[in-house]
Amino acid sequence: MxxxxxxxxxxxxxxxxxxxxxxxxxxxxxxxxxxxxxxxxxxxxxxxxxxxxxxxLPGLVDLHTHLRQPGKEDAETVETGTRAAAMGGFTSVHAMANSTPTADTAGVVEQVWRLGRASGWCDVHPVGAVTVGLAGQSLADLGAMADSQAKVRMFSDDGMCVHDAVLMRRALEYVKAFGGFVAQHAQEPTLTAGAQMNESELSGVLGLAGWPAVAEEAIIARDVLLAQHVESRLHICHVSTAGSVEIIRWAKERGIDVTAEVTPHHLLLTEELVRSYNPVFKVNPPLRRDEDVHALRAALADGTIDTVGTDHAPHTAETKQCEWTVAAMGMTGLETALPVVQEAMVETGLMDWAGVARVMSATPARIAGLEDQGNVEEDGTxxxxxxxxxxxxxxxxxxxxxxxxxxxxxxxxxxxxxxxxxxxxxxxxxxxxxxxxxxxxxxxxxxxxxxxx
Incomplete structure (x- = not known):
């Protein structure tokens, strides 16, 4: 109906x-x-x-959504994804660049922006790729995307890490010219080759290649120092470990311009679910330990982590309902984000509804420079x-x-x-x-x- x-x-x-x-x-x-x-x-x-x-509540703002269009319409479209966003209470989403073709040109980001306007369920802000084809070899035309009708200000190779330190430095320097920022997918590729789940005693028991926490933490440590060095803005996507929280806290104490997000699933789910070998629990970064979950909750409550980003990652049945080692990484999340935050943060007493308004609307809107989103008083009014x-x-x-x-x-x-x-x-x-x-x-x-x- x-x-x-x-x-x-x-x-x-x-x-x-x-x-x-x-x-x-x-x-x-x-x-x-x-x-x-x-x-x-x-x-x-x-x-x-x-x-x-x-x-x-103010309409929710998501800095981390995968709408899959163009090129992967069998998993999601801008129309279906923004309908899901509206059902989840979101009035603004940021569409990540890993489409086919990659959103690394003005033409592609404008296509996504126009599709969002035509759908009319929420604002769609395309995220521009940092590097051409997400390949990590050369910078994409960041300026052209910033000057396009989409007015891109957020750039990310999400799904891939900008692992080359020189390229990351150049990107951080470049986006300063138009008030942009780089959102890093923190994953040192040489430490995660073939990784399937969190590296732990459990990964050994299950016989799955481990994904060490240091692979995330090493990139965050490097990048906050780069951001400090060039005096630019850095955003850390989907923080998942207690060690990452400590690095971000250290950086903020020193005035480094860094913000960070946590996903709903990393606030609630742990690596223990991988015992089922059900690929629905396969995600990047992987589900971590219970200790990490509690550290992430505390960091969101005290402001060390600024926002909740869904990392809504739709996949077809063919790519998820298969053997764990070949299954795609990712989970849907737009329609369950606020229920998870209510369970993990509000019902545990860690956060009130004014806090929810802050981390799911006002703060992500401020980070993205959205003047018409998240306009609430300090108490959420x-x-x-x-x-x-x-x-x-x-x-x-x-x-x-x-x-x-x-x-x-x-x-x-x-x-x-x-x-x-x-x-x-x-x-x-x-x-x-x-x-x-x-x-x-x-x-x-x-x-x-x-x-x-």
Whole structure:
């Protein structure tokens, strides 16, 4: 069933704010028109939504999404991926560059950007490749991508590490010219050749080649020093080890301009799941020890890790439902991100809803330079006059995860059969209710590109 929606003003009555208070919030003309006021515009029809028991959060922002298009449409498309994003409460996603062809030219990033606008479920910001073809041999045309209609500011070879120190230095220097930053996939390739899971006693028991923590930590240590040396911005993708946390904390204490993200699955799942040899648990970086999970949670709570990035990585059944050693690495995550964060961070008492608003919206928006995303006060209250990118979340329900019901095109969720808390009730994107009562409604219709310049 497809829900209907309207562009008339909407009054969100009695919503629970991230600070624990409640308010009536008026959405009109695509913006937050009033907070803590019942003074709806009486000159026009106003739709009232009873939000009792629902937490009002800013629309979520993901710095790490794989939409697969162009070239891998059998696993995901911009249309299906952004529908999944809306269902997960996201109003902005960053599409990683490892498509086919690679997003290493202005033409490809503009194609992805246009597809996002045409879909209308959330903003799509293409991530430009750092190197041509993700090959790590020569820099891509970063300036052309930055000057394109997509206005790329985030560059990453995610899936591959920029392992050459000279190339990484040049990239960090280059992006300074237009206020960009490099997002590093920290994986020293010579230490992870043939690796299949976290290097530990368990990897020996299972007979799977180990992936040592130092392969991640060595690259992070090198790159924070490079960022300091050239005075540039560095973002670390999917931090997964306690040692990485300590390096990032050390760098921040010295004023180095580094930010970091953690995935939902690294906040909840451990290497013990690999005992099943089920390839749904095969991911890059690998699931780590329980000690790492707790270190990551603590780091997210205290601000050492800045954001949660889904690393939504859809794959076809043919590439995941096969022998472990040949299976693709990656998990879907857009539709389960907030439930996992609620379980791992909120229900453990490590974070309140204002903290969730910070790490899943306000901070990633700030890192990416998105002026119309994540506009909330310190306590998570929406800013009057800001674009109405909003999520109404029911934290009280619990649902058993069934990937067959997900909106993403792929089914490789590691949470299948697991009960997780919370669900998206309404998602507002630029004032349009794109998810209504838990189902997809109508997309936002952007002006033609020529008019939007």
């Amino acid at each position: 497809t829900a209907t929606t309207t562009d008339a003003p909407v009054l969100l009555r009695g919503a629970t704010l991230p600070n624990g208070g409640s308010a009536d919030v008026l959405v009109a003309d695509g913006r937050v028109a009033a907070v803590d006021s019942c003074a709806a515009d009486q000159s026009r029809d106003v739709e009232t939504i009873d939000c009792a028991g629902l937490v009002l 929406p800013v009057v006059g800001s674009v109405a990118n909003l999520l109404l979340w029911d934290p009280a329900v619990r649902c058993v995860v069934d990937p067959a019901t997900h909106t993403t095109k792929s089914r490789n969720s590691p949470y299948e059969g697991r009960e997780l808390p919370g669900r998206t009730v309404h998602t507002f994107y630029r004032g349009r209710r794109v998810v209504a009562d838990g189902v997809l409604a109508e997309p936002f219709r952007h002006a033609p590109v020529e008019e939007a310049r």
